[in-house]
Amino acid sequence: MFSKVLIANRGEIALRILRACKELGIQTVAVHSTADSNAMHVRLADESVCIGPPPAKDSYLNIPAIMAACEITGADAVHPGYGFLSENARFARILEEHKVTFIGPSSHHIEIMGDKITAKQTAKELGIPVVPGSEGEIKTPEEAIALARGMGYPVIVKATAGGGGRGMKVARDDEEMRIALFTARTEAKAAFGNDSVYIEKYLQKPRHIEVQLMGDGKGNAVHLGTRDCSLQRRHQKVLEEAPAPTVPMDQQLRIGEVCAAAMRKLKYSGAGTIEFLYEDGEFYFIEMNTRVQVEHPVTERITGVDIVYEQIRVASGETLSIKQENVNFYGHAIEVRINAEDPQTFAPSPGKITFYHPAGGVGVRVDSAVYQGYSIPPYYDSLIGKLIVYGRTREECLQRLRRAVDEFVVDGIKTTLPLFQRLIKEPDVIAGNYDIHWLEKFLAANKA
């Protein structure tokens, strides 16, 4: 086991990792920008190192500064969390070269899954169902149009290097196809420095369903069931639940097993998530994330597996402690993302928290790194906490969520808590009857 882990992240996930390390008896090193000197992860870590000024590119994405922090503190492993450097194959490789363990998959697996065309081809070869589309990169409008006509419109143009919903454009006819190809390319070039795009069938009313996976790099892998993350705004998840409420359990277990078998074949190590769109009873692979996800706690709640603890264990060379036959699913869990944003306009709302009272009680977990008197800096994403509730049934879970959201107080800044107060009264949300477009439509209809 490691003796000292450097946590290359901030906010709630830095704290989540820190807690797992403490429980494992591992020393922790926090790194932080000058804007985060008073952050909770810095206060609670055994040691901390300032790695640069506020902009993420100069601090949390600053590989030389993080490598220097490893050197100074003698950390033997780095946990990247999510976002920032978590899916950066180059960072993983540099750590490998410096004999510091990257708590995550091999740089090779990050690379395969980071390029969407390669990821899709790999998924297909591993027997995972994919969205119908082009075999690889699309070069000319003529090629795109011929393919789209063959598949039938609408189609979606997606950036090979895509992420965060950027570089995606929908086309409903030949004319739109020409425009979509051009704009997706331009956007991808600007965002990722790579203008390679591909096309796939545009699914009209799918749900976003994902499978949580865990492997040990020795050919052992398990799935920890599904999550439904269909409630999204601008392709960003807002509420997640486990298990997926509308997919029959036997089908969930089947897709889980297909994914776990794929991970065994790849000898995948660490936590990973395979994301699917689900429409008319069929799963279609869209991408794989090679890291821990924001919404991992709902899976932890219904399986009893500590995902971050397992990540650290397998990275240190231990065998997976879980066997598929011992993974059981209990009840239902829902997570809502509390963002420092205006609940109507979603404009960021950084600033000082003047009063803070998190929800508590039976079946409630709060993962957050804020405290009363803390000032949320304007430089990073707006997630300030996650409220995770559990119930023996989905109905009980929703009742508890209602109570917990009412109890939660964050004063001094605007948060998305009022949005959840509205959402949990909606008949479609109560019934679990929503697709990936539901929230945008709800927000548009409730603007006035």
Ligand code: ADP
């Ligand atoms: P990113 O990596 O940018 O997040 P994804 O491939 O994961 O991109 O897609 C993000 C979201 O875009 C999905 O959750 C879904 O809402 C939408 N999307 C992606 N591909 C399709 C498709 N073929 N049909 C319909 N919607 C899609």
